[in-house]
Amino acid sequence: MSAREKTKLAYFVSHPIQYQTPLLRRLAEEPDLDLRVFFWSDLSVKGYRDSGFGGVEVKWDVPLLEGYEYEFLPVIRPMKEVTLTEPINGGIFRALRRGKFDAVWVHGYWNLNCWIAFLSAKILGIPVLERSEGTLIDRPRSSAKLHIKRLFFRLLRPLLGAVLPIGSLNSDYWTYYLGADFPAFPVPYAVDNAFFQRQSTEAARTRYELRRQLGLEDGRPVILYASKLMERKRCIDLANAYIAMRPGPDGRKAYLLIVGDGTERVPVQSRLEEAGEKEVRFLGFQNQTQLGRFYDLCDFFVLPSVHEPFGLIVNEVMNAGRAVVVSDEVGCQRDLVEDGITGRVFPGRNVDALRKVLEEMVADPESCRLMGQRALTRVKQWSFEEDVAGLRAALNYVTGLPLQPHARETIMVSGNSAPRA
Numbered sequence: 297m298s299a300r301e302k303t304k305l306a307y308f309v310s311h312p313i314q315y316q317t318p319l320l321r322r323l324a325e326e327p328d329l330d331l332r333v334f335f336w337s338d339l340s341v342k343g344y345r346d347s348g349f350g351g352v353e354v355k356w357d358v359p360l361l362e363g364y365e366y367e368f369l370p371v372i373r374p375m376k377e378v379t380l381t382e383p384i385n386g387g388i389f390r391a392l393r394r395g396k397f398d399a400v401w402v403h404g405y406w407n408l409n410c411w412i413a414f415l416s417a418k419i420l421g422i423p424v425l426e427r428s429e430g431t432l433i434d435r436p437r438s439s440a441k442l443h444i445k446r447l448f449f450r451l452l453r454p455l456l457g458a459v460l461p462i463g464s465l466n467s468d469y470w471t472y473y474l475g476a477d478f479p480a481f482p483v484p485y486a487v488d489n490a491f492f493q494r495q496s497t498e499a500a501r502t503r504y505e506l507r508r509q510l511g512l513e514d515g516r517p518v519i520l521y522a523s524k525l526m527e528r529k530r531c532i533d534l535a536n537a538y539i540a541m542r543p544g545p546d547g548r549k550a551y552l553l554i555v556g557d558g559t560e561r562v563p564v565q566s567r568l569e570e571a572g573e574k575e576v577r578f579l580g581f582q583n584q585t586q587l588g589r590f591y592d593l594c595d596f597f598v599l600p601s602v603h604e605p606f607g608l609i610v611n612e613v614m615n616a617g618r619a620v621v622v623s624d625e626v627g628c629q630r631d632l633v634e635d636g637i638t639g640r641v642f643p644g645r646n647v648d649a650l651r652k653v654l655e656e657m658v659a660d661p662e663s664c665r666l667m668g669q670r671a672l673t674r675v676k677q678w679s680f681e682e683d684v685a686g687l688r689a690a691l692n693y694v695t696g697l698p699l700q701p702h703a704r705e706t707i708m709v710s711g712n713s714a715p716r717a
Contacts, residue, residue, distance in 0.1 A: 302330035303697050306395055306422075308388070308413045309403040310378050311337040312360035314584055315608050316403075318488035321363035322680045323687070328699055333366040334391060336383045336409055337375035357583040367391070378407055385409055389416040398695045401425040401460075401687075405452060414455040423457035423694035425687075427483060429605035431465040432472060433625050435528075449473040457694035460686060462606060464630045481690035483683045485606045485628070489676060492615035495588025499616075506589055510553070510577055517550035517658050520594035520618075522587065523601070523609055525558030530600040530623070530645065535564050537600075537651040539571040541658075550658050552576045555590055591616035596657050596664055601626050602644040614638070614675035619667035621653055632678060638671040 309316065312335060323331050341360055369391065375383035388409065392400065400417040402410050405428055417424045437445070458479035461467035470480055499506075504514070512518065519538070523529050531554065543549050552573075554564070557580050568576050582590065591597070591612065596619040599607055606627040610620050614632065622629050623644035635641040640657065642649040657664050688699045 302328050303399070303691055303695060303699055304330045304395065304397045305332070305399050305401060305691065306392060306397040307331060307333045307401045307403070308409070309333065309335060310375065310383070310407070310409075311335055311340045312366075313340065314358055314360065315485075315487060317358075317360050317362075317364075318491065319486070319680050319683055322684065324364040326684065326688075329688075329691075331364060332395060332397075333364060334388070335366060335368050336385050336407075337371070338368050339375055357585050378404070380406060381408055383407075383409065388412045389419070392416050392420055392422060397422055398697060399423050399425060399457075399691055401427065404428045414452070418455055424455060425458055425460055425690050425694065426452075426456050427460040427462065429462060429466065429485075429627075430469040430473075431605055431627050432469055433465065433603060433627070434605075435603050446473065453478070458690045460690060463628060465627045466605075479690075479693055481686045481693065483686040483690070484631070484678055485608055485611070486679050486683055487608055487611040487615070489611075489615050489679050492588060492591070492612050493672075495585070496592045496616035499589040499592035502589070503592055506593055510579075512551050512577075512593075516548060517595040517661065518593055519550050519552045519654065519658075520555065520590055520597045520613075521553070521599070522555035522582070522590060522597070522613075523599060525554075525556050525560040525564060527560060528601055528603050529558075529560070530602055531556075531560055531564050532567065533600045533645060533647050533650060534598055535567050536647045537654055538576070539568065539573060540647070540651045541654055544658065549573075549575050550595070550654075553579060553590060553594065555579045555582050555587070557581045587612065588616065591618060594618055595661065596621060596639070596668070598650075598654070599623070599626055600642075600644070600650060611675055611678065614671040617668045617672040619657065619664050619671060621650075621657065623650075632671075632674060634674075637667065638674050639667055 320333060323329060369385040370387045371383065372386050373382055373384035400413060400422050402413050402424060404410050405426060414424055453474050458481055459470045460483035461470055461480055462485040467480060521531055521534055525531055538552050541549060552575065565578055597613040598621045599610060600623050601607065602623060602625040604626040610622060610628050610632060613620055620633055620639035622633050622641060624641055625644035629641055633639045633641055640653045642653050692699050
C-alpha cells in the first residue's frame with residue numbers, strides 16, 4: 297500500500313512521553329494509517345530534573361523514539377515545563393503544508409503551539425482531533441476564571457473536528473464545555489498492558505528475594521504507594537491513615553512501601569518518624585522497568601490523590617493483578633475501580649475513611665486477592681486496541697476517508713469494550 301493510499305495523520309505533542317510511545321508504535325502498525333509525530337521538545341530523551349519528583353534527575357529506561365516516524369520542530373523558546381508560552385516552536389504551518397495531511401491530532405490546548413497548530417490546520421483546511429486530560433473535579437476556580445474558560449472554549453470549538461475523551465470524567469468535561477452534540481470518540485488512557493503483565497510475571501520469580509532485601513517478614517501484608525510526592529497526591533493522608541491503623545491480631549501492622557520522590561517527601565517522612573512507625577520503607581524514584589517488582593510485591597495499592605485527571609499508575613498496578621484503593625477524585629475511578637469489585641473507593645481527603653478501608657483490606661486477604669483478579673480482567677478491556685478503534689472512528693468521521701475496521705478493533709460501549717461489528 298503506497299503512502300498516498302493511507303490516511304495521513306500529524307500528531308503534535310509536547311515531548312516524548314513514556315506512557316504514549318507504546319501507543320504510537322501500535323498506531324504505526326496500522327497498514328492504512330500514515331502517522332507522523334511532531335514534538336515541541338526532546339527534554340525527556342536527554343534527561344531532565346523533574347520538579348514533581350523534587351528535582352530528581354529523570355531519564356526513562358524505556359525506548360521513547362522507536363517504532364514510529366517523528367520530527368522535532370525548530371525551537372524558539374525551550375521547554376522547562378508546559379505553560380501558555382513555553383515551549384514555543386517554529387515550522388508548524390510549514391510542516392502541515394509540506395506533509396499534505398488528512399487530519400491533525402493535538403494533545404492539549406493550553407500552549408501557544410497548540411493554537412498555532414489549530415489555526416494552521418484551519419487555514420489549510422485540515423480537520424483537527426483534540427485529546428487532553430481536563431475534568432470537572434479540577435481545583436476550584438473563581439466565577440470570573442470559569443467565565444473566561446467558557447469563553448475560551450467558545451473560541452476553540454470551531455477549530456475542532458472532534459474530541460477524543462480519555463475516560464468518563466473527561467467525556468463529561470467536553471460535554472460541559474463544547475455541548476452534548478459535539479463529536480466525541482473515546483480514545484481511553486491506557487498503558488502498555490502486555491509490558492506490565494510481563495513485568496509482573498517476571499518479578500514473581502524473585503519476589504521473596506526482594507522481600508529479604510527490604511527486610512520484610514514473610515506473610516505480612518504490604519501496602520504500596522507509588523507516585524510523585526506532591527501535595528495533590530495526598531500521600532500525607534495515607535501516612536496519617538496508616539498511623540491510625542489498628543495492628544493485626546498478632547499485634548503487627550502491614551508494611552507500607554512509598555515509591556517516588558518530591559517536595560512532600562520530607563513532611564511525609566517526618567510525620568511517620570514522629571509517630572514511631574518502623575514498618576515503612578521509602579524507596580525513592582524508580583524507573584519504568586523497576587516498577588513491576590513493587591506492583592508484584594504488594595497486596596494492594598493506594599492512590600489518595602485529589603484533582604487527579606486520570607492516574608495511569610492505577611492501570612499499571614491492575615495489570616499486576618492487584619487490588620487498588622483510590623479516592624473519588626482520581627479520574628480513572630469511574631472507569632476502572634468499582635468499589636468492592638476491582639478495589640475500594642473512599643472520599644478524597646477523608647483520612648478516617650481511608651484508615652477504615654486499609655484495615656478492611658488487610659483483615660480480608662482473600663477478598664483483596666479476588667479484587668486483584670477482577671482488576672486484571674477489567675484493565676485488559678482498557679487497552680491500546682480500544683484506542684486504535686476510537687481513533688480510526690474519529691478519522692473516518694472528520695475526513696470521510698474509508699479506514700476499514702480491522703478484526704482486532706473494538707469500540708467503547710458505555711465504558712466497556714465490545715466487538716466491533
